[in-house]
Structure formats: structure tokens, C-alpha cells
Amino acid sequence: MTDVDVLIVGAGPAGLAAALEVRRAGLSVEIIEQRETIGGAIYRQPIAGVRPVRQATGAERRWRALADDFAASGIPVRHACVFVGIDGAGLVLIEDRHAGKIRKVAARGVVLAVGAVEKVLPRPGWQLAGVSTAGGLQVMMKETGRAPGGRVLLAGNGPLLIAVAAQMAKLRNPPVAIIEAGDPIRRFAAGIGLCAYPELVTEALSYLQTVHLHRILWMRAALVARIERREKGLLRAVVRDVRGREHVFDVDRIGLHDGIRPNEFGLPLETAKDASLPVILRAGDCREALGAKAAIADGRRAAGEILERLAGAGWRQVREIARLRRAQDVLARLFQPVDGADPLMRLPDETILCRCENRTVGDLRRLCAGPDTPSGREVKHNGRFAMGSCQGRFCADNTAALMAAPGPDRPPPSPEDLTGRRWPTRPLPIGAFVAAHAEETIPEDEQQD
Incomplete structure (x- = not known):
């Protein structure tokens, strides 16, 4: 049937x-x-x-x-x-x-x-209340028609940060700054390549014009080194620029974004x-x-x-997809982080990696410090990484990348080594299964809606 x-x-x-x-x-x-x-x-x-x-x-x-x-x-x-x-x-x-x-x-x-x-890389303090994803702030604006309140800092990497900043500005609460790991202004060759995609150029110029008119600080080649809790619920973002200088922003909210x-x-x-x-x-x-x-x-x-x-009888539509894939490649080169070092490798041990289980980078490093690198399953069950309510949805990628660091000569683990691939795709209430079973076993003439 x-x-x-x-x-x-x-x-x-x-x-x-x-x-x-x-x-x-x-x-x-x-x-x-x-x-x-x-x-x-x-x-x-x-x-x-x-x-x-x-x-x-x-x-x-x-x-x-x-x-x-x-x-x-x-x-x-x-x-x-x-x-x-x-x-x-x-x-x-x-x-x-x-x-x-x-x-x-x-x-x-x-x-x-x-x-x-949305992809978000761990940073010291990223688990604090008031820190969310920039995309989450954007969705909230689309649903409520209002910008997030208070002083907001947007940080990370990619063109979405500019779009979110422009939308916040149009809703009358522009962010205090955009902290961008790349420096698209200086990547002239990649910028020229974007001219082959006029629809992207038009959209980008619209957002950039709004950012400029509202005098939003766009700090490029910089990153949030750490986030600290301050008095009265404020957050302090310590930003490090390409020259190693530190800048401090005291804000109410922080939106992070490192791609999708x-x-x-x-x-x-x-x-x-x-x-x-x-x-x-x-x-x-x-x-x-x-x-x-x-x-x-x-x-x-x-x-x-x-x-x-x-x-x-069907068809294949691949030409337009290939064209737009090339456009995304251009954007990736345009916004490529100036600091080429892997940001995961320089995280301090106390950085939270798995927020569900409150497990740190140091916990993982100690677990993988022996001569035999543990498998993803062992890291999950012994270290409780990817064991929380999200089941690795947000931490498995970063955990797998850090697991690969001690043994570069070994086959790198994949996120699925921690998460597996099976249904259900997310936790479900037992009552939903019970109700379904009851519906199947009770005769139709005895069922009541």
C-alpha cells in the first residue's frame, strides 16, 4: 500500500x-x-x-x-x-x-x-547566557519584526554577519560592531571574481550601504578571543586584531557565526x-x-x-547549481580568515566544547593523550562528548577535529564516529510511541479521537 x-x-x-x-x-x-x-x-x-x-x-x-x-x-x-x-x-x-x-x-x-x-566554533565563554548564533538573531527578527534589544555585537566569519547587521539597522537597533575574521576589502582578486554574479553583488552592496549609513564599525581581520561575564548581566568580548592588539566591547548580547x-x-x-x-x-x-x-x-x-x-521520465538540472557553487567558492575566498591557523588547536583547556555535558577541550585532550587514540564511540561513552540532549548535533564536528590533532598519521575520525546514523533523528517522547501502538492495537470502532 x-x-x-x-x-x-x-x-x-x-x-x-x-x-x-x-x-x-x-x-x-x-x-x-x-x-x-x-x-x-x-x-x-x-x-x-x-x-x-x-x-x-x-x-x-x-x-x-x-x-x-x-x-x-x-x-x-x-x-x-x-x-x-x-x-x-x-x-x-x-x-x-x-x-x-x-x-x-x-x-x-x-x-x-x-x-x-549554522556553524559556530568554540571560544572561551561562548556558552554564557546572552551568546547565541547570528542566524538565530536573524530568525528572531523575521518572526517578531523587532531587532534584539540592547547593545549587540556580531562576530565570526562570512557575509551573513553583514546581512544581519543591516537588518538590525533597518529595525532601529544597529549592532555596536561586526567582528570579521576575514578581510574582503583587501582580497581584490576574489572581489573581481564576484562580478560574474551580479545578483550577489547587488545584494551585498545593498547591505554594505546600510552598514555604512548607520556607521556600524566593521572590524576586519579580527576575532573574539574570549567572552567574559560582567556585572549587571553584561558580556565583555575581548577582540584581538591581526596585529595582536586587544579591544574590549561591553555588550548585552553577542551573535556568533562561522559559516553554515x-x-x-x-x-x-x-x-x-x-x-x-x-x-x-x-x-x-x-x-x-x-x-x-x-x-x-x-x-x-x-x-x-x-x-x-x-x-x-525525468531531467537533470545541474548547470545552475554548478554556477552557484562557483559563486560560493568566490565568497569563501573573499571572506577567508586572515589568520590561517586552525582556531580549534589554540583553544585553552578550560574552553567548553560540549555544552550539553559541560565537557571541556582539556577533558578531550586528556582522554586522547595516551598512545592509543580512542575511537569516537569510546570518546562518547567514556568522555560523554556528544552524549547530551543534542546527541552531538552541535559538538561532534569540533570534537572530531580536535581528536584528529594528536595523531595526524592516523585516519581522521568523522563526526559520525561519535553520533552514528540511525533513527530516531532526535529524542522523542515515549508517549508518542505508546499512542501510536494503542492506535494500531485497538479496533477502529473502539477508537476515540
């Missing part, structure tokens, strides 16, 4: 684009989305009664076209539903948070389009062409983090590939 031909996980730009293409081809399609609105993080919709925060003109135009097409399609969306995994029988397991139950869906194909996650990476935590692998159903594909930033425009193109690519497998 098949409930739907294609199930899309995630109602961001990649998921919506994939669903539209599948529907146009005549196959049945549904979307599951953990939030009550569509759009994902990049096109996060405001809460009821709040005016949307204006984005760059190109981004607004892309979203309006995609949202209008989707509204006209009539494609059903199961809101407040979280992807749990795919069981041995090939059924997709979903946590229906409205019903408080685990649902099972039989699908011929599954497209995973769950976006990207695919949100692939716990996801099942894509299935080979000769695998049994369901066909599993990834689309958008959870396959390759290239931004919203590329996510739309990659959603269409995934739809074409799944149609080729299920219906024997």
Missing part, C-alpha cells in the same frame, strides 16, 4: 520547489514541516500580526514567485510534523506533534530537504539506483549548503531525478 508517491521533508525553498515539480508531473506529493508555516529558515514567516521584515529585492522576488506557485498548487502540508526516520519496512516515521503520536507513511520516494545549520553546513545529522543515506523503494534523495542545503537560490534549483534537480527513477 502506498499513501503518497513522493513525500517531501521540509517546506523550505528546496522542498517547495521539489514538490511543485513532482505535482506538475502528475504524481501525488505531500510535505511534512515541523513548523506551522512554510519558508524554512531563510524565508521564515512572521508570527500573526507582525509585518514581514524586508529582505533584499532579489530574495523577495524569488520567494514571492515560489510562494504564489505553491499556494496555487494545492499540495497538502502536514504542519508540526517532524521526520523521525525510515524503518526496516521502508515506512517513513513522523512525529505528529498536534496529535502526540508517531505516524507511518508509505511512500515510493522521499526527498529530504531540511536545510542547513548541511543539516545532515542522523539523515538516512541516499539510496542507490538499484535499491528497493522508497527512493531517498536529498535536496538543497542539506545536500550542499549553497544558499536559497541554489536550493530552489536543487529541489528541481531532486524532483527530476526522483521522477526518472519512479516514472522513467
Whole structure:
């Protein structure tokens, strides 16, 4: 029995684009989305009664076209539903948070389009209250229509910091400064390469103009060396520039950002062409983090590939994705940190690495100091790294990188050595399983909603 031909996980730009293409081809399609609105993080919709925060003109135009097409399609969306995994029988397991139950869906194909996650490198004091991700501040602004209150410092690496600063300024609370590890102004050659992508140049100039008009300090080739708690709830950020000089900022909040990476935590692998159903594909930033425009193109690519497998007639859309991949490569060179040293290797021992379990860099170094480097599983169980409530979602990458340092001649560990790859993709309430079991075992004429 098949409930739907294609199930899309995630109602961001990649998921919506994939669903539209599948529907146009005549196959049945549904979307599951953990939030009550569509759009994902990049096109996060405001809460009821709040005016949307204006984005760059190109981004607004892309979203309006995609949202209008989707509204006209009539494609059903199961809101407040979280992807749990795919069981041995090939059924997709979903946590229906409205019903408080685990649902099972039989699908011929599954497209995973769950976006990207923000990458944040550990720094002394990064675990303190009042320190969050810059992307988290941006999402909050999109939902509430208000800038974060108080004095805010943005720090890390990449163009998102400029975008967040510009959006804060338009909402009448510009940040006190942007601390950028790179120095794009001095990377002239990379900047010239960006001219091949006029849509990116237009968007960047718009943000930079806002930053300049509001006289926001943009300190380049600098990094936050440590964060300290001060009196009256203030945070002190000690910033070190490329010459080794230290600068102090006393603020109420700090937003950190060091890039993005695919949100692939716990996801099942894509299935080979000769695998049994369901066909599993990834689309958008959870396959390759290239931004919203590329996510739309990659959603269409995934739809074409799944149609080729299920219906024997599909298409491949790779040229636009390759072009946008080159654009991201240019941005990476433009914002490449000036200090080429690995920031993880120079962290002091007292730096918190795993925030869930309060485990430090020193704890990991001592655990790996012996002649035999422990495996990821041993580090997890003996050191409790990646053992907390996030199950390594935020610390596994950094832990694996630090584990590799003592033994460069050995095969480097991967984050999955600590986390594994199995369902559920996240902790679930036992009651949801119990409710699902009761629903299956009680006769239909005795069930009550």
C-alpha cells in the first residue's frame, strides 16, 4: 500500500520547489514541516500580526514567485510534523506533534530537504547566557519584526554577519560592531571574481550601504578571543586584531557565526539506483549548503531525478547549481580568515566544547593523550562528548577535529564516529510511541479521537 508517491521533508525553498515539480508531473506529493508555516529558515514567516521584515529585492522576488506557485498548487502540508526516520519496512516515521503520536507513511520516494545549520566554533565563554548564533538573531527578527534589544555585537566569519547587521539597522537597533575574521576589502582578486554574479553583488552592496549609513564599525581581520561575564548581566568580548592588539566591547548580547553546513545529522543515506523503494534523495542545503537560490534549483534537480527513477521520465538540472557553487567558492575566498591557523588547536583547556555535558577541550585532550587514540564511540561513552540532549548535533564536528590533532598519521575520525546514523533523528517522547501502538492495537470502532 502506498499513501503518497513522493513525500517531501521540509517546506523550505528546496522542498517547495521539489514538490511543485513532482505535482506538475502528475504524481501525488505531500510535505511534512515541523513548523506551522512554510519558508524554512531563510524565508521564515512572521508570527500573526507582525509585518514581514524586508529582505533584499532579489530574495523577495524569488520567494514571492515560489510562494504564489505553491499556494496555487494545492499540495497538502502536514504542519508540526517532524521526520523521525525510515524503518526496516521502508515506512517513513513522523512525529505528529498536534496529535502526540508517531505516524507511518508509505511512500515510493522521499526527498529530504531540511536545510542547513549554522556553524559556530568554540571560544572561551561562548556558552554564557546572552551568546547565541547570528542566524538565530536573524530568525528572531523575521518572526517578531523587532531587532534584539540592547547593545549587540556580531562576530565570526562570512557575509551573513553583514546581512544581519543591516537588518538590525533597518529595525532601529544597529549592532555596536561586526567582528570579521576575514578581510574582503583587501582580497581584490576574489572581489573581481564576484562580478560574474551580479545578483550577489547587488545584494551585498545593498547591505554594505546600510552598514555604512548607520556607521556600524566593521572590524576586519579580527576575532573574539574570549567572552567574559560582567556585572549587571553584561558580556565583555575581548577582540584581538591581526596585529595582536586587544579591544574590549561591553555588550548585552553577542551573535556568533562561522559559516553554515548541511543539516545532515542522523539523515538516512541516499539510496542507490538499484535499491528497493522508497527512493531517498536529498535536496538543497542539506545536500550542499549553497544558499536559497541554489536550493530552489536543487529541489528541481531532486524532483527530476526522483521522477526518472519512479516514472522513467525525468531531467537533470545541474548547470545552475554548478554556477552557484562557483559563486560560493568566490565568497569563501573573499571572506577567508586572515589568520590561517586552525582556531580549534589554540583553544585553552578550560574552553567548553560540549555544552550539553559541560565537557571541556582539556577533558578531550586528556582522554586522547595516551598512545592509543580512542575511537569516537569510546570518546562518547567514556568522555560523554556528544552524549547530551543534542546527541552531538552541535559538538561532534569540533570534537572530531580536535581528536584528529594528536595523531595526524592516523585516519581522521568523522563526526559520525561519535553520533552514528540511525533513527530516531532526535529524542522523542515515549508517549508518542505508546499512542501510536494503542492506535494500531485497538479496533477502529473502539477508537476515540
